[in-house]
Amino acid sequence: MAALLSIRGLVKYYGALLVTDHVDLDIESGELHAIIGPNGAGKTTLINQIMGEVASDEGSITLEGRAIDGLSQAQRVRAGIGRSYQITSVIQKFTVLENAVLAVQGCAGHGYRFWTPATKTRSLVERATAILELLGLQDERDTLAMALPYGVQRQLEIAMALAAQPKVLLLDEPMAGMGRGDTGSDMMLRLLERLKAHYGILLIEHDMDAVFALADRISVLCYGRVICCGDADTIRHSPEVREAYLGDEDVPV
Amino acid sequence: MAQGIVNGVAERGLAGPRRARYVVLTVVVFALLLLVPVVSGMTARPYLLVLASRILVFALAAVGLNLALGFGNMVSFGHAMYIGLGAYCVAIASHYGYDNGVVHLALTVGITAIVATIVGYIVLRTRGIAFIMITLALAQMLYYLALGLKQYGGDEGLTVHQLSNFGALTGNAFALYLSLLATLGVVLLLLARLIPSRFGLILRAASIDERRVRAVGTAPTGYRLLAYVFSAVICGLAGYFLANLTSYASPDYLNWMVSGDLIIMVLLGGMGTLVGPVVGAAAFLLMEIGLQAVTSHWLAPMGVIIVLIVLFLRNGIWSLADLRGRRRR
Numbered sequence: 001m002a003a004l005l006s007i008r009g010l011v012k013y014y015g016a017l018l019v020t021d022h023v024d025l026d027i028e029s030g031e032l033h034a035i036i037g038p039n040g041a042g043k044t045t046l047i048n049q050i051m052g053e054v055a056s057d058e059g060s061i062t063l064e065g066r067a068i069d070g071l072s073q074a075q076r077v078r079a080g081i082g083r084s085y086q087i088t089s090v091i092q093k094f095t096v097l098e099n100a101v102l103a104v105q106g107c108a109g110h111g112y113r114f115w116t117p118a119t120k121t122r123s124l125v126e127r128a129t130a131i132l133e134l135l136g137l138q139d140e141r142d143t144l145a146m147a148l149p150y151g152v153q154r155q156l157e158i159a160m161a162l163a164a165q166p167k168v169l170l171l172d173e174p175m176a177g178m179g180r181g182d183t184g185s186d187m188m189l190r191l192l193e194r195l196k197a198h199y200g201i202l203l204i205e206h207d208m209d210a211v212f213a214l215a216d217r218i219s220v221l222c223y224g225r226v227i228c229c230g231d232a233d234t235i236r237h238s239p240e241v242r243e244a245y246l247g248d249e250d251v252p253v
Numbered sequence: 254m255a256q257g258i259v260n261g262v263a264e265r266g267l268a269g270p271r272r273a274r275y276v277v278l279t280v281v282v283f284a285l286l287l288l289v290p291v292v293s294g295m296t297a298r299p300y301l302l303v304l305a306s307r308i309l310v311f312a313l314a315a316v317g318l319n320l321a322l323g324f325g326n327m328v329s330f331g332h333a334m335y336i337g338l339g340a341y342c343v344a345i346a347s348h349y350g351y352d353n354g355v356v357h358l359a360l361t362v363g364i365t366a367i368v369a370t371i372v373g374y375i376v377l378r379t380r381g382i383a384f385i386m387i388t389l390a391l392a393q394m395l396y397y398l399a400l401g402l403k404q405y406g407g408d409e410g411l412t413v414h415q416l417s418n419f420g421a422l423t424g425n426a427f428a429l430y431l432s433l434l435a436t437l438g439v440v441l442l443l444l445a446r447l448i449p450s451r452f453g454l455i456l457r458a459a460s461i462d463e464r465r466v467r468a469v470g471t472a473p474t475g476y477r478l479l480a481y482v483f484s485a486v487i488c489g490l491a492g493y494f495l496a497n498l499t500s501y502a503s504p505d506y507l508n509w510m511v512s513g514d515l516i517i518m519v520l521l522g523g524m525g526t527l528v529g530p531v532v533g534a535a536a537f538l539l540m541e542i543g544l545q546a547v548t549s550h551w552l553a554p555m556g557v558i559i560v561l562i563v564l565f566l567r568n569g570i571w572s573l574a575d576l577r578g579r580r581r582r
């Protein structure tokens with residue numbers, strides 16, 4: 001059976017620097033596939049390539065068996081790939097509802113509508129509200145995003161990725177900037193657990209506890225190459241990973 | 254840039270009393286503008302009406318520029334070219350004996366829209382400084398074209414012998430003023446619908462973070478292009494009125510300094526606010542006249558005043574209405 005999202009032989013050079021080195025990767029439906037690796041391993045570049053934000057030099061990406069290499073970023077989003085950014089990129093000067101409506105409308109036909117206020121367009125607001133409720137953000141709907149605590153902004157970021165009704169979610173360090181054991185990171189952990197059932201998820205995360213707790217499969221990326229792929233136990237006990245990624249330190253359990 | 258957008262969003266998102274304050278102020282501004290022809294007529298000072306008409310022409314143009322600049326973050330340094338285009342549409346049509354006002358209007362809207370679509374298609378491939386420079390360069394190209402067209406007056410400009418013909422109203426200063434005021438009012442009402450609409454939401458979001466808009470599945474270029482064209486057409490209309498006001502189309506209307514003045518009017522009044530540019534245009538032109546009466550070196554004090562206003566009222570004069578918001582920041 002073909003995977004939900006399938007990546008074969010993906011290559012990216014920045015000048016002479018090989019940042020993505022023939023990466024093969026599969027994400028099954030309902031699977032959380034985590035990518036870990038040291039800083040500069042090319043994790044975010046990989047997501048950018050899948051998204052079409054960065055053009056790949058070689059290789060192919062298929063979504064549900066259909067090649068998406070020729071699609072623009074906006075088209076890939078509509079085809080069913082949603083992403084969140086490592087650096088929070090909600091529109092700070094918009095309210096929570098406006099952010100959600102912006103995300104919902106992206107996949108709801110064209111936006112050349114000039115008369116009715118977007119936040120009063122019922123079809124958009126209903127779906128936006130449903131997503132905000134799913135994430136428990138409904139009480140903040142009229143708050144400007146810039147006024148939200150950081151953790152809540154991260155959740156809004158995820159909400160915007162969900163609004164496009166994706167099949168695959170690419171989450172770039174959703175817990176970045178949250179301390180371990182923060183209420184924010186706890187909430188995010190529970191959220192990811194819930195999302196896992198409904199989407200194929202590619203997760204980049206530095207919080208190892210979260211990765212080992214959530215991931216069905218883990219790929220270790222090092223200098224643009226997948227050096228190891230397997231479940232948590234395989235990764236924990238892989239000497240290659242230990243050497244390349246974790247150095248001499250003990251693997252956190 | 255972001256400051257203006259904050260203000261624009263704040264203005265829209267305002268609840269109850271603060272929003273009402275802006276509505277009341279807008280009504281006051283328009284009531285004052287409606288008083289001008291009355292005062293001018295009663296005191297037999299026709300130049301008052303001409304001055305006010307000139308203010309309205311530039312207010313209209315500044316409102317147009319603000320759609321691109323304030324709401325779309327497209328810093329166009331070439332919008333004077335659309336004023337010039339509008340003016341030349343009237344003058345050249347008249348030159349060939351076509352004086353029907355409706356034809357003039359249709360020509361103005363059609364030609365500015367076509368030119369803006371082509372120019373927009375080119376300039377929207379760039380961002381930031383490159384965008385500023387390329388809009389300036391294209392506008393200057395049109396300026397030198399106007400200078401070079403000897404059959405249309407070249408550097409001397411083209412006198413409009415037959416003003417846009419609207420029957421008995423043709424050439425009536427009051428009719429011109431009132432139609433200008435009505436046009437400005439209608440444009441502002443349309444923008445008040447446009448800015449919060451789906452189109453406006455995408456435009457404003459793209460002006461802050463284009464990548465984010467792409468990541469929700471929307472390709473922003475078309476929205477920005479259309480906003481640019483709308484903005485140009487509004488400036489074209491201002492040029493149409495300017496030609497009728499002065500009975501003249503001059504290459505000077507297209508000069509880059511006019512583009513610069515327009516940007517200053519928008520900044521002065523309040524970038525990314527609806528009515529701010531109207532106030533900004535009035536303040537700019539009145540200041541110009543006032544200082545010219547006092548000194549022949551009027552540019553120096555005017556520069557200082559503008560710098561001070563922009564420095565201390567970063568959201569422009571219009572934001573004075575929102576003192577509470579200013580204190581908070």
